[in-house]
Amino acid sequence: MKSFDALSPSIDPLGDCAAIxxxxxxxxxxxxxxxxxxxxxxxxxxxxxxxxxxxxxVTLTLHYNPTEIRWADVRNxxxxxxxxxxxxxxxxxxxxxxxxxxxERFAPDLADLATQCGLSIDEVIRQHSSGDYSVRMIGxxxxxxxxxxxxxxxxxxxxxxxxxxxxxxxxxIGGNQTGxxxxxxPGGWHIIGRTPTKLFLPECDPPCLxxxxxxxxxxxxxxxxxxxxxxxx
Amino acid sequence: MMIVRVLxxxxxxxxxxxxxxxxxxxxxxxxxxxxxxxxxLANRLVGNLANAATVEMTLTGDELEWPNSGLIAITxxxxxxxxxxxxxxxxxxxQHCPVMIRAGTRIRFGAARRxxxxxxxxxxxxxxxxxxxxxxxxxxxxxxxxxxxxxKMGDEIQLGDFKEHASHPGTGSDQSFSAPPWFIRTxxxxxxxxxxxxxxxGSHFTRMTDESQSSFLHDEFEITPQSDRMGYRxxxxxxxxxxxxxxxxxxxxxxxxxxxxxxxxxLLMADSxxxxxxxxxxxxxxxxxxxxxxxxxxxxxxxREVSLPEAQQIAAQQRQMLENALLIAGLTSPAGKDVGxx
Numbered sequence: 105m106k107s108f109d110a111l112s113p114s115i116d117p118l119g120d121c122a123a124i125x126x127x128x129x130x131x132x133x134x135x136x137x138x139x140x141x142x143x144x145x146x147x148x149x150x151x152x153x154x155x156x157x158x159x160x161x162v163t164l165t166l167h168y169n170p171t172e173i174r175w176a177d178v179r180n181x182x183x184x185x186x187x188x189x190x191x192x193x194x195x196x197x198x199x200x201x202x203x204x205x206x207x208e209r210f211a212p213d214l215a216d217l218a219t220q221c222g223l224s225i226d227e228v229i230r231q232h233s234s235g236d237y238s239v240r241m242i243g244x245x246x247x248x249x250x251x252x253x254x255x256x257x258x259x260x261x262x263x264x265x266x267x268x269x270x271x272x273x274x275x276x277i278g279g280n281q282t283g284x285x286x287x288x289x290p291g292g293w294h295i296i297g298r299t300p301t302k303l304f305l306p307e308c309d310p311p312c313l314x315x316x317x318x319x320x321x322x323x324x325x326x327x328x329x330x331x332x333x334x335x336x337x
Numbered sequence: 338m339m340i341v342r343v344l345x346x347x348x349x350x351x352x353x354x355x356x357x358x359x360x361x362x363x364x365x366x367x368x369x370x371x372x373x374x375x376x377x378l379a380n381r382l383v384g385n386l387a388n389a390a391t392v393e394m395t396l397t398g399d400e401l402e403w404p405n406s407g408l409i410a411i412t413x414x415x416x417x418x419x420x421x422x423x424x425x426x427x428x429x430x431x432q433h434c435p436v437m438i439r440a441g442t443r444i445r446f447g448a449a450r451r452x453x454x455x456x457x458x459x460x461x462x463x464x465x466x467x468x469x470x471x472x473x474x475x476x477x478x479x480x481x482x483x484x485x486x487x488x489k490m491g492d493e494i495q496l497g498d499f500k501e502h503a504s505h506p507g508t509g510s511d512q513s514f515s516a517p518p519w520f521i522r523t524x525x526x527x528x529x530x531x532x533x534x535x536x537x538x539g540s541h542f543t544r545m546t547d548e549s550q551s552s553f554l555h556d557e558f559e560i561t562p563q564s565d566r567m568g569y570r571x572x573x574x575x576x577x578x579x580x581x582x583x584x585x586x587x588x589x590x591x592x593x594x595x596x597x598x599x600x601x602x603x604l605l606m607a608d609s610x611x612x613x614x615x616x617x618x619x620x621x622x623x624x625x626x627x628x629x630x631x632x633x634x635x636x637x638x639x640x641r642e643v644s645l646p647e648a649q650q651i652a653a654q655q656r657q658m659l660e661n662a663l664l665i666a667g668l669t670s671p672a673g674k675d676v677g678x679x
Contacts, residue, residue, distance in 0.1 A: 119620030165588025
């Protein structure tokens with residue numbers, strides 16, 4: 105199913121209750137913009153039976169209730185949204201600062217990672233906290249942001265054996281991405297610091313600090329700035 | 338304030354409603370009752386809306402006590418619920434119909450004889466705090482339900498408001514409960530023979546070898562004990578991809594069948610993460626998720642292909658049959674009439 109978009113997005117069913125839109129011929133950065141534009145355009149055409157829009161790295165998924173709305177209507181709604189979406193502007197979101205303590209106690213993999221990258225620990229910290237990242241998607245666990253924009257020098261493959269428990273708030277690098285573990289889960293990324301900021305707030309609305317499209321910057325803090333109750337035992 | 342007291346807890350009983358379908362973009366699983374038609378039926382039988390919270394019991398149920406009289410309904414797996422009032426009786430409590438119970442009644446749910454998940458609704462619903470728009474227990478994050486966990490002995494679960502049916506016949510004297518002589522069932526519970534789950538081809542179906550494509554849609558598989566509300570691990574003929582490449586994480590739904598590199602598929606259920614990066618070889622249709630929710634470890638299953646229009650038609654029919662049956666039950670209170678299987 106093609107639209108008039110020169111990037112030729114395709115719209116495919118994901119089971120009988122979702123549609124997945126992809127851009128097989130486009131680069132990641134342009135796709136990221138298109139996903140945001142399309143998400144906005146679909147919101148404008150929202151109708152009963154639709155359940156949610158989920159942006160991912162290179163796709164957008166639209167969930168629906170098959171007893172309320174059928175595939176053909178969902179596909180048409182997406183096609184129509186795609187033609188509108190190309191012309192729309194994505195508002196530039198403000199940068200959200202996330203304080204990170206890169207201290208040894210919070211960063212079990214920082215020294216190893218620095219060695220792998222051929223950099224000093226200070227240089228890894230400087231680079232990691234120097235630029236803006238953009239939230240490509242939220243996933244893995246509630247509120248976990250996959251962040252694009254990691255300096256190339258800091259990209260290292262995931263750990264060969266994942267940890268069974270990574271503490272909530274752990275800031276980590278996996279491949280060419282960085283992210284923050286939003287709750288205690290297993291995990292295979294290299295832990296280089298920890299933030300006292302909570303990314304998953306189930307009592308709040310919305311329940312997560314970040315959403316896809318947000319911009320993020322890491323701000324180094326001292327261990328002494330870390331609230332006492334959140335220090336590792 | 339009305340409550341239900343947990344005298345003895347089952348294997349893993351949790352409070353569930355229809356979950357959190359609008360928070361997938363925050364990485365929050367939809368959650369909620371795994372067998373939605375059974376959950377909804379239980380609610381509707383006691384006059385609740387479909388989204389009221391029920392107790393979902395898994396494989397072995399709880400023993401519960403009602404200090405007040407109340408209207409309940411039990412649907413889904415057959416856990417042989419009996420009254421367990423001390424020295425009084427040991428009477429089977431009927432399922433799939435509204436049941437009026439007397440104050441002080443205890444009901445003991447046993448091991449599931451058929452099916453895996455049993456739903457208990459009470460008029461007014463189980464009134465636990467709403468978290469992220471739902472009362473559903475999200476075990477992995479420890480939120481929702483009763484303190485984010487499965488029920489345990491000594492829990493007292495608050496019930497929502499409803500008008501007490503004090504004058505209902507049969508609740509006054511010797512009997513612990515009264516029930517009408519009809520029932521409504523939503524599904525045939527799985528039997529020992531192979532259960533067929535109707536399935537759509539997944540986005541990456543053709544990435545499998547020809548042999549695996551054929552095997553997936555024609556051979557038998559088995560549900561393993563590594564199965565929970567997040568998903569079922571399935572074994573059988575090892576399925577292989579032509580090329581094992583890494584995919585970007587993207588959207589998933591309940592019913593997605595993923596193929597990790599070890600060749601054993603995973604059928605995703607309601608508590609799965611809403612995104613993931615394994616190849617999607619199939620999608621169990623929405624109408625058969627209810628049946629999938631009733632499968633237990635060791636169950637033999639087969640995946641049979643249907644088309645997308647068929648899947649959506651079946652979903653609409655399933656919905657319509659439930660509505661029709663409820664209409665008949667509500668309008669005519671058919672004495673002695675089996676309203677039938679849906």
